[in-house]
Amino acid sequence: MPFLLLVSxxxxxxxxxxxxLIAGTLASYLLGDSVFQFSTIIGSYLFAMGVGSFLSKYIDxxxxxxxxxxxxxxxxxxxFSSSLLFLxxxxxxxxxxVLYLLVILVGILVGLEIPLLMRILKERFxxxxxxxxxxxxxxxxxxxxxxxxxxLLVPKLGLARSALLFGIINAGxxxxxxxxxxxxxxxxxxxxxxxxxxxxxxxxxVGLADRISDAAxxxxxxDEVIFTRNTRYQRIVLTRWKDDVRLFLNSxxxxxxxxxxxxxxxxxxxxxxxxxxARHVLVLGGGDGLAVREILKYPSIESVTLVDLxxxxxxxxxxxxxxxxxxxxxxxxxxxxxINADAFPWLDTNAKMxxxxxxxxxxxxxxxxxxxxxxxxxxxxxxxxxxxxxxxxQSTSPMFxxxxxxxxxETLKRVGLRTYPYHVYVxxxxxxxxxxxxxxxxxxxxxxxGGLRFLSASNVAELFHxxxxxTAVAAEANRLNDQVLVRYYERDWRAIAH
Amino acid sequence: xxRRLFLSAGLIGLSSKADRRIEGGFVFEDQKxxxxxxxxxxxxxxxxxxxxxxxxxxxxxxAGLSAAWELDRRGFRDFVLLEMNPRAGxxxxxxxxxxxxxxxxxxxxxxxxxxxxxxRELCQELGLLKDGAWDERHLCFSPQERLFQYxxxxxxxxxxxxxxxxxxxxxxxxxxxxxxxxxxxTIPMERGxxxxxxxxxxxxxxxxxxxxxxxxxxxxxxxxxxxxxxxTAAETSAWAGIHYFASRAPDDKGxxxxxxxxxxxxxRLLAKLGRYVRTNxxxxxxxxxxxxxxxxxxEAEYSAEVVIYAAPTFTAPYVMENAPRVDxxxxxxxxxxxxxxxxxxxxxxxxxxxDNVILRSPxxxxxxxxHQSLATRSDAWVWTYYTSFxxxxxxxxxxWLIEHDWTYWRNAVLDDLARAHPDIRQCVRRVDIFRIGxxxxxxxxxxxxxxxxxxxxxxxxxxxxxxxxLSGLSIFEEAQYRGVTAARRAxxxxxRG
Ligand SMILES: Cc1cc2nc3c(=O)[nH]c(=O)nc-3n(C[C@H](O)[C@H](O)[C@H](O)COP(=O)(O)OP(=O)(O)OC[C@H]3O[C@@H](n4cnc5c(N)ncnc54)[C@H](O)[C@@H]3O)c2cc1C
Numbered sequence: 001m002p003f004l005l006l007v008s009x010x011x012x013x014x015x016x017x018x019x020x021l022i023a024g025t026l027a028s029y030l031l032g033d034s035v036f037q038f039s040t041i042i043g044s045y046l047f048a049m050g051v052g053s054f055l056s057k058y059i060d061x062x063x064x065x066x067x068x069x070x071x072x073x074x075x076x077x078x079x080f081s082s083s084l085l086f087l088x089x090x091x092x093x094x095x096x097x098v099l100y101l102l103v104i105l106v107g108i109l110v111g112l113e114i115p116l117l118m119r120i121l122k123e124r125f126x127x128x129x130x131x132x133x134x135x136x137x138x139x140x141x142x143x144x145x146x147x148x149x150x151x152l153l154v155p156k157l158g159l160a161r162s163a164l165l166f167g168i169i170n171a172g173x174x175x176x177x178x179x180x181x182x183x184x185x186x187x188x189x190x191x192x193x194x195x196x197x198x199x200x201x202x203x204x205x206v207g208l209a210d211r212i213s214d215a216a217x218x219x220x221x222x223d224e225v226i227f228t229r230n231t232r233y234q235r236i237v238l239t240r241w242k243d244d245v246r247l248f249l250n251s252x253x254x255x256x257x258x259x260x261x262x263x264x265x266x267x268x269x270x271x272x273x274x275x276x277x278a279r280h281v282l283v284l285g286g287g288d289g290l291a292v293r294e295i296l297k298y299p300s301i302e303s304v305t306l307v308d309l310x311x312x313x314x315x316x317x318x319x320x321x322x323x324x325x326x327x328x329x330x331x332x333x334x335x336x337x338x339i340n341a342d343a344f345p346w347l348d349t350n351a352k353m354x355x356x357x358x359x360x361x362x363x364x365x366x367x368x369x370x371x372x373x374x375x376x377x378x379x380x381x382x383x384x385x386x387x388x389x390x391x392x393x394q395s396t397s398p399m400f401x402x403x404x405x406x407x408x409x410e411t412l413k414r415v416g417l418r419t420y421p422y423h424v425y426v427x428x429x430x431x432x433x434x435x436x437x438x439x440x441x442x443x444x445x446x447x448x449x450g451g452l453r454f455l456s457a458s459n460v461a462e463l464f465h466x467x468x469x470x471t472a473v474a475a476e477a478n479r480l481n482d483q484v485l486v487r488y489y490e491r492d493w494r495a496i497a498h
Numbered sequence: 499x500x501r502r503l504f505l506s507a508g509l510i511g512l513s514s515k516a517d518r519r520i521e522g523g524f525v526f527e528d529q530k531x532x533x534x535x536x537x538x539x540x541x542x543x544x545x546x547x548x549x550x551x552x553x554x555x556x557x558x559x560x561a562g563l564s565a566a567w568e569l570d571r572r573g574f575r576d577f578v579l580l581e582m583n584p585r586a587g588x589x590x591x592x593x594x595x596x597x598x599x600x601x602x603x604x605x606x607x608x609x610x611x612x613x614x615x616x617x618r619e620l621c622q623e624l625g626l627l628k629d630g631a632w633d634e635r636h637l638c639f640s641p642q643e644r645l646f647q648y649x650x651x652x653x654x655x656x657x658x659x660x661x662x663x664x665x666x667x668x669x670x671x672x673x674x675x676x677x678x679x680x681x682x683x684t685i686p687m688e689r690g691x692x693x694x695x696x697x698x699x700x701x702x703x704x705x706x707x708x709x710x711x712x713x714x715x716x717x718x719x720x721x722x723x724x725x726x727x728x729x730t731a732a733e734t735s736a737w738a739g740i741h742y743f744a745s746r747a748p749d750d751k752g753x754x755x756x757x758x759x760x761x762x763x764x765x766r767l768l769a770k771l772g773r774y775v776r777t778n779x780x781x782x783x784x785x786x787x788x789x790x791x792x793x794x795x796x797e798a799e800y801s802a803e804v805v806i807y808a809a810p811t812f813t814a815p816y817v818m819e820n821a822p823r824v825d826x827x828x829x830x831x832x833x834x835x836x837x838x839x840x841x842x843x844x845x846x847x848x849x850x851x852x853d854n855v856i857l858r859s860p861x862x863x864x865x866x867x868x869h870q871s872l873a874t875r876s877d878a879w880v881w882t883y884y885t886s887f888x889x890x891x892x893x894x895x896x897x898w899l900i901e902h903d904w905t906y907w908r909n910a911v912l913d914d915l916a917r918a919h920p921d922i923r924q925c926v927r928r929v930d931i932f933r934i935g936x937x938x939x940x941x942x943x944x945x946x947x948x949x950x951x952x953x954x955x956x957x958x959x960x961x962x963x964x965x966x967x968l969s970g971l972s973i974f975e976e977a978q979y980r981g982v983t984a985a986r987r988a989x990x991x992x993x994r995g
Contacts, residue, residue: 345871345873348872366849367639367640479751480635481637481640
């Protein structure tokens, strides 16, 4: 019996620490500046526990029943704390207020626990042993929780479900206490009903936890969020509205299923159809497999090598049924080799040759990505293109980022390539630009594969005409040691935002 | 580096709790070998072997290796290079871990302009310069520099200042272009330099006389002196201070740099010249022996026609009889540290650059060794942290440096970095520290055009000095120039017989 009581101490101590860790982690995830968040949250929490301990002296009757109600309250508030905070972040302006109110409330409740329990147990132990045992198990519980939290809970369960799990433990301790202290309780059944209700609510919460964090995302995106995943490199979000599925990487729109065919047909066919009998194709970036889908429309293709940094992304697009339907299962085709690697070092360490290369990287929003748009990169890339081959580069919008676009053209020219800039209108993006580059002179292809929805042999040539508001402007070449492109890009898009 | 500033940083450091375990230690500890020279009589063994060879080079830093480079490319192969350490390289040594290579001291070479012919010849030989164009893979990637001020990072190194400061920067830049076209501030310095009144005043005094008083500019110039000479602007000769700003007209945006810093050049020199190099060969005695010279190491005694002395010049009196006077040669101590990070610390403002400097910190900032990587992503980094002990007497600072243990210096480094990265202690896994007692010659007021420096540098006979300290400017280009010049003198001497 005494040992079983001490197990309760162990469990409630663990619960108490978990709620504190969850609040601190969530605040640093959502607000950043982890040192500040953790310090202030731990401070407020410890202070609130002190307040709770002080208040415990005003409880002087029916200690056991009060303790059981207290456990139920801790379980409810603590268990839902993480979900509440997610929702507060997504739907209200008052995240800070909710955060600190919750921390203080949980802190007060947790502060009440141990003093109350000690008073309940004081009949059964010597005072000396009581203090020693209770505090030992209290600290052991804290140790257990602090190890469990980073190793198991955060990676396996996530924050919302971890909180609920420990809420259930609190409620479990309450229910169990109705049996342990049966002799000291009068209306036991009422208490047990209360316990059952709280447990049911928390269990229901577990079912909803995923929906809750999705709901938080939903509020950030206009459409219904159908999938989210945080990978090592990015946050992948898929949304759906009627039959329109959109992919966002770090909140940047990558495609809309309604018009992506325009983008991907334009990316691939003007160049690839101009390499008769092309056998080996390289795709850099483009882990969604949509460019590969277009490439596989040529019967001469023997191999497609897709190099994309993010293995989660390529796995998702090779396994998720809806996405597989969208890319026609291209990533699981036997001719396609998926390589998860950083493109520049990968090119630098092999000597493979390709008849056609598709470069579909994210826009040059920072100096790291900017390296993939430099003379250094294109010089290396050109060495991997066969003599009659072409390479094509996704080059941001010649309309919204005009100087950036023409900077990419200039950069390709600087490494001795002949460039053929073209553009296409994609409703979800606006005007979008590409540059075809190679060592030969380019003629638009006379024939395209069958079944295209946007391009035909008669309209390819039109893509190469630029209306007045998108024609060439002066720009310097982008070099590794002087990345002008990142500066152009920032300036171009800032001008749009104003 | 200044004691009081460091202690104040310690207080900031105290506030961060829950530190993780950080490993590391001191590296090299050259002073232990060096001090054998001071106490040589008792400890060093007498060599068992005697070797006759026309030329002996003492010291395997860039200067010694450049002497070897010149002898070798002139077709002269009959020489040895003696280096006391297990690895040659001196201040251009480097290290490596699973994340990256990294420098231990010298980490870049400014893009040499057309006047620096020897450096350009070497660059051509190494494939850095082809048909008049620099290979951009070896030039520092964007962004090159950033400065931490007002609680966040800004692009570039010049502090943004009060109104009017801008005008002073412009005027300063103009004054420096004026010095540049004068042709007196060249690399190598011997090419255009001549005795000058500017060597008689300090850089701080020159700023004062020319009414440059914007605090940001004063900080910037003082930083440059601490960074390049390990001395404050108040002690640095104005000639040397100006030389830094006025000596280069590069034809591309630089500098040249590699993860392992100038270790990249070192390794290529060693690949070619390694067969002449004898490591673990501490030269503890050099004396005349009739027309020849005797050079003693614990393992062998060499009898040579000419000795090229490319070890730091101040060591001459410990090694040779009748050494020239070298008491004007004063050196600044430095500390460098390589930090391994497995998380990028939280920070605000401009993106991480190659060189990252914290305004008004006692250190000189840090260089990200794996900045020069082709990858767009990385999940671990090596930072090389630098600080020179510019304030106070060098000897006292050297004692301070040696007296304290690794934990003390590790804390000093982390406390300094915490000014810009409060959670640095949660991101760092390892800190290795290099204490360099006599790291850099100090071009203090009067030294550059002193009789003593010119006498040692221009010395004749069969003992030729060659260390970069002969220029009073501690840079790769001067080390190379001194080494090559010494080699040419040695060859002339030998052909005379
Ligand atoms: C922290 C720091 C950073 C620097 N950064 C740069 C930079 O970025 N760019 C730049 O251009 N320059 C830099 N420098 C300057 C650097 O010193 C020079 O570039 C150059 O490496 C100096 O070469 P050196 O051969 O003249 O001297 P050292 O490198 O000092 O070489 C002397 C050699 O002699 C050996 N030796 C000494 N005594 C004996 C003996 N008795 N017997 C045998 N061998 C002996 C030593 O072990 C050493 O290998 C830096 C210096 C320091 C200290």
